[in-house]
Amino acid sequence: MKFQSTARGALVAAFAVSAMCAPLAQAATQNWTQAPSLDALVKANKLPPIAKRLPDSPEIIVPIERKGVYGGTLRTAMRSNADQNSITRLVGAQGLVRWSMDFNKVVPNLAESWVISPDASEYTFKLRRGTRWSDGSAFTADDVVFAMNDLVYNKQFFNVTPEQYVAKDQGAKVTKVDDYTVSFKFAGPNLSFTDQLATPLGQHPTMYQKKYCSQFHPGFNTKINDVLTRENAKDWGSLMRLKCGDIEVPSRWGNVERPTLDPWVVVEPYRGNATRVILERNPYFWQVDNAGQQLPYIDRLQLQMISEVETIVLTAINGQLDYQHRHIFGIQNRPVLSENAAKAGYKMMALSGTGANSVGMWLNHSTKNAKLRPLIRSKDFRIAISQAIDRKEINDIVYLGQGQPWQIGPLKQSKWYNERLGTQYLNQDLANANSLLDKLGLTKRDADGFRLYAEGGRVSMSTIVSVAQTQQIDALELIRKQLARVGIEMIIQGSERSLFYDRASNNDYDISVDIIPGGMDITQNPRAVLAIHPLESRMSLPWTRWFLSNGKQGEEPPASMKKRMELYEKWQTARTPAEADTLFKELLNIAADEFEVIGVIRSPSDTAIHSLKLHNVYEKMLVSWTYPNPGPALPQEWFFAAK
Numbered sequence: 001m002k003f004q005s006t007a008r009g010a011l012v013a014a015f016a017v018s019a020m021c022a023p024l025a026q027a028a029t030q031n032w033t034q035a036p037s038l039d040a041l042v043k044a045n046k047l048p049p050i051a052k053r054l055p056d057s058p059e060i061i062v063p064i065e066r067k068g069v070y071g072g073t074l075r076t077a078m079r080s081n082a083d084q085n086s087i088t089r090l091v092g093a094q095g096l097v098r099w100s101m102d103f104n105k106v107v108p109n110l111a112e113s114w115v116i117s118p119d120a121s122e123y124t125f126k127l128r129r130g131t132r133w134s135d136g137s138a139f140t141a142d143d144v145v146f147a148m149n150d151l152v153y154n155k156q157f158f159n160v161t162p163e164q165y166v167a168k169d170q171g172a173k174v175t176k177v178d179d180y181t182v183s184f185k186f187a188g189p190n191l192s193f194t195d196q197l198a199t200p201l202g203q204h205p206t207m208y209q210k211k212y213c214s215q216f217h218p219g220f221n222t223k224i225n226d227v228l229t230r231e232n233a234k235d236w237g238s239l240m241r242l243k244c245g246d247i248e249v250p251s252r253w254g255n256v257e258r259p260t261l262d263p264w265v266v267v268e269p270y271r272g273n274a275t276r277v278i279l280e281r282n283p284y285f286w287q288v289d290n291a292g293q294q295l296p297y298i299d300r301l302q303l304q305m306i307s308e309v310e311t312i313v314l315t316a317i318n319g320q321l322d323y324q325h326r327h328i329f330g331i332q333n334r335p336v337l338s339e340n341a342a343k344a345g346y347k348m349m350a351l352s353g354t355g356a357n358s359v360g361m362w363l364n365h366s367t368k369n370a371k372l373r374p375l376i377r378s379k380d381f382r383i384a385i386s387q388a389i390d391r392k393e394i395n396d397i398v399y400l401g402q403g404q405p406w407q408i409g410p411l412k413q414s415k416w417y418n419e420r421l422g423t424q425y426l427n428q429d430l431a432n433a434n435s436l437l438d439k440l441g442l443t444k445r446d447a448d449g450f451r452l453y454a455e456g457g458r459v460s461m462s463t464i465v466s467v468a469q470t471q472q473i474d475a476l477e478l479i480r481k482q483l484a485r486v487g488i489e490m491i492i493q494g495s496e497r498s499l500f501y502d503r504a505s506n507n508d509y510d511i512s513v514d515i516i517p518g519g520m521d522i523t524q525n526p527r528a529v530l531a532i533h534p535l536e537s538r539m540s541l542p543w544t545r546w547f548l549s550n551g552k553q554g555e556e557p558p559a560s561m562k563k564r565m566e567l568y569e570k571w572q573t574a575r576t577p578a579e580a581d582t583l584f585k586e587l588l589n590i591a592a593d594e595f596e597v598i599g600v601i602r603s604p605s606d607t608a609i610h611s612l613k614l615h616n617v618y619e620k621m622l623v624s625w626t627y628p629n630p631g632p633a634l635p636q637e638w639f640f641a642a643k
Contacts, residue, residue: 030051030292031292032050032051032054032058032288032292032293032294033050033291033292033293033294034050034283034293034294035070035071035281035294035297035299036070036071037070037071037281037299038050038281038283041283047283048136050294053132053136053283053284053294054130054286054288054294055128055129055130055131055132055286056128056129056130057112057128057129057130058128058286058287058288058294059108059109059112059128059286059287059288060287060288060289060290061287061288061289061290061295061634061636061637062289062290063289063290063616063637064616064617064618064637065615065616066615066616067289067290067291067293068289068293068297068615068616068637068638068639068641069297069639069640069641070293070297070299070639071297071298071299071640072298072299072300072639072640073298073299073300073301073302074298074300074301074302074322074323074614074635074638075302075304075320075321075322075323076090076301076302076303076304076321076322076323076324077303077304077305077306077312077315077316077321077324077326077327078277078303078304078305078306078326078327079305079306079307079309079312079327079468079497080274080305080306080307081307081496081497081498082250082496082497082498082501083326083497084248084249084250084252084253084270085200085248085628086303086326087252087253087270087277087279087303088200088247088248088252088628088631089326089628089629089630089631090301090303090630090631090635091262091263091264091279091301091631091635092262092263092628092630092631092632092634092635092636093198093199093200093202093203093628093631093632094109094110094203094206094260094261094262094263095109095110095197095198095202095203095205095206096109096110096111096114096125096127096144096197096202096205096206097109097111097114097194097197097198098198098632099198099627099632100632101618101620101621101632101633101634102620103354103622103624103627103632106194106195106197106198110127110128110131110139110206110261110286111125111126111127111128112126112127112128113125113126114126114194116194119188119189119575120189120190120191120193121167121185121186121187121188121189121190122183122184122185122186123183123184123190123193123194124177124181124182124183124184125144125181125182125183125184126180126181127139127140127141127144127180127181127182128180128286129180131261131286132284132286133209133211133259133260133261133284134259134260134261134262134265134282134283134284135209135212135259135284136284137209137211137259139206139209139261140179140180141176141177141178141179141180141181141182142176142179142210143206143208143209143210144174144176144182144205144206145174145175145176145182146208146210146213146214147204147205147206147207147208147210148165148171148172148174148184148204148205149174150214150217150219150220151204151208151213151217151240152165152171152204152205153165153171153174156235156236156237157237157240160534160548160549162201162204163532163548164193164196164197164199164201164202165204167186167187167188167189167190167572167573168186168187168188168572168573169187169550170186170187172184172185172186172190173185173186188573189572189573189574189575190572191572191574191580192523195524196524199524199625199626199628200247200248200625200628201247203247204247206261207244207245207246207247208244209244209258209259211259212244212257212258212259213240213243213244213258215227216236216239216240216243216244217236217240218236224236227239231243242254242255243255243257243258244258245258250270250271253266253269253270253277254266254269254270254271255269256268256269260282261282261285261286262279262282262285263281263282263285263287263295263296263635263636264279264280264281264282264296264300264301265279265280265281265282266278266279267279267280274305275304275305276302276303276304276305277301277302277303277305278300278301278302278303279300279301279303280299280300280301281296281298281299281300282296285636287636289637295636295637296635296636296637296638297616297636297637297638297639298635298636298638298639298640309327309328309468309470312324312327312328313328313333313336313337316328316337316340316344316346316609317336317337317339317340317343317344318344319343319344319345319346321346321609321611322346322610322611322613322614322640323608323609323610323611323614323617323630323635323638324608324609324610325349325351325606325607325608325609325623325629325630327468328607328608328609329351329606329607329608329623330470330471330607331398331399331400331402331403331471331603331604331607332398332400332470332471332474333607334348334400334607337607337609341609345611345612345613346609346610346611346612347609347610347611347612348607348608348609349607349608349609349610349617349619350605350606350607350608351605351606351607351608351621351622351623351629352605352606352620352622352623353519353603353605353606353622353623353624354517354519354520354521354622354623354624354626354627355515355516355517355518355519355602355603355623355624356406356407356408356409356410356411356422356516356517356518356519356522356528356599356602357406357407357408357515357516357519357599357600357601357602358403358471358472358515358600358601358602358603359394359471359472359475359476359513359515359599359600359601360408360513360514360515360516360528360597360598360599360600361385361463361479361511361513361597361598361599361600362511362512362513362514362528362538362539362597363376363382363385363510363511363539363596363597363598364376364507364509364510364511364512364538364539364540365377365539365540365543365596366507366540366541366542366543366555367507367509367510368507368508369510371453371455371457372459372460372461372510375440375442375459376510377558378440379594379595380436380439380440381436381437381440382595382596382598383425383432383433383436383595384432384433384434384436384437384440384486385433385483385488385598386407386425386426386595386598387425387427387428387429387430387432387433387436388428388430388433388482388483388485388486388488389428389479389482389483389598389600390428390478390482391405391426391428391600391601392405392428393478393482394475394478394479394600394601395601397474397478398471398474398475398478398601399471399601399603399604402604403601403602403603403604404601404602405426405600405601405602406422406423406426406599406600406601406602407421407422407423407424407425407426407598407599408421408422408516408518408528408529408597408598408599409421409422409423409518409522409588409592410422410518410519410520410522410588411519411520411602413520414519414520414522416522416523416584416585416588418585418588418589418592420589420592421529421588421591421592424592424595425595428482430485430486433486434486434487437451437486437487437488441454442454442459442487445487446458449484449487450484450487450488450489451487451488458489459487459488459489460488460489460490460491461488461489461490461491461510461511462491462493462508462509462510462511463476463490463491463492463493463509463510463511463512463513464493464495464500464503464504464508464509464511464512464513465492465493465494465495465500465512465513465514466494466495466496466497466500466514467494467495467496468496468497469513469514471603472513472514473492473494475600475601476490476492476513477492479600480492490511493509501535504535504538504541505535505541507541507542509538512538514536514538516528516597516599517624517625517626519602520624521624521626521627522588523584524626525625525626526568526587528591528597529564529587529588529591529596529597530561530564530565530568530587530591531543531544531547531557531561531565532544532547532548532565532568534548539596539597540555540557540561541554542554542555543555543556543557543561547565560590560593560594561594563590564587564590564591567583567584567586567587567590568583568587570583571583571584571587606623611640613640613641613642614638614639614640615638615639615640615641616637616638616639617630617633617638618630618633618634621633
């Protein structure tokens, strides 16, 4: 995931002699103002004056609609189990850089500018001088160097270095140039490093304050064993994640003492017995509006823990949520949400996704079922499964006719569009499906009409799915009946998100059903065409482990997948855009040849709501993990007003 289209911004600059991303325009005024809730603290000398809390040149955010007013609590909902990304998305990715609201380019963030070497192997970031952590301490190059050299590139913290920080199988050499300048020097070209830094997975450089987090590191604390005993932690890496978090772990939001650079900081943490999570404004936040008002406008975020999706919908139509997308986005919720919008005082939003498919069937090529494994590895079997599916019926019933039958490829509007990856084997053809299954030797059937293996036993596929994905479950119920018509049994195993991931990680599934990314961001999310993601490339996680460990772990993939892995590594270090494009298109063509993962329906726009009193909401925000809405749409500039 080291390359992105030229539309994303960094690529053209990477081939200039020296490329500078200029900082945003600076404010003409020094008459900064703050939220009234902070006035008393400043007057009592419990908080420095605003001018001493802001950077020398704060980032200026021009409001979408108008200058906001301070105050209020934003109410939203999250599920009680393994739903920490609800918080991550809302608070936003406070990285060195971020996506523009329209997802078209990378823009400055905590780094106000950067220079890229001619061969795109070295990135030098100029940090926003005077930025402070939520405890008032200065954010400097020392924090970035600590996060990278002492954590990200430390094998005791990350056994396998996250791929976004690697080029030519090596991590970058991260050095402090001065207090506010830091350099990342890679072993070779890393064409879209800034693109990766703009995603949630690129937040590591700005997540770990050295002053606080170093006390949990053996390189800085000689009494670390005493700390491990006191905290009942098995090792310092576990302790570090408990106290300072990681990108997608609940503990990131479970420690009220951890300093952050976020607009709001946790005051009621996310823990197992919590009924809600509360975050309050960070008085040291580093952005202001164009009138000199420090952001965020809203005082407080309140995320209510609600276990059932239906209850979240009910809470919304009762007017008790100010913003909600996560968990209510399904089209089946649109009618009841629309009917109650005026009464409950909210506006409906239709958010376009960047994904390729909302019901992806990841057939497990490394399933533990020894009799089923050869079938799944047969392309004819996969074609038969795809042609047994009636996508029109699923679209009409589950998506009210508003979805689109699709496989797993990039969309037509993408530069990476590959017709076969998107459209092959979409139409239901029961005659051909039955013929293919017969030719595979599955001619015998039991009393219920299900096919039997030649050596005996019913051909049955266990299919895991998260119960939170109600549309996927509804679609699977139809697919289960459709597959039965060609003699294949599907057993649906719905579970909470955490158990769903446990089953996937333990290879306890024949099919995993989940969304398929890559409709508009395939170079950022190639997990359905390439076994490289340790949690999500579920065509075979053992293949992924083989790739990430350089063949030391996992299971060796077939020649086709190894070829794609080779192309991917060449693509990561390509020296020209043309060379890179050729390599990636070849990779997509091979994926189309293999047809490993089956797509069902590309969903219509997601449903979301926001209070009529909530302003500066970007109505065109996208839906993606790469663009982790609503974070890139800057909720720190949202505010409440009657009109």
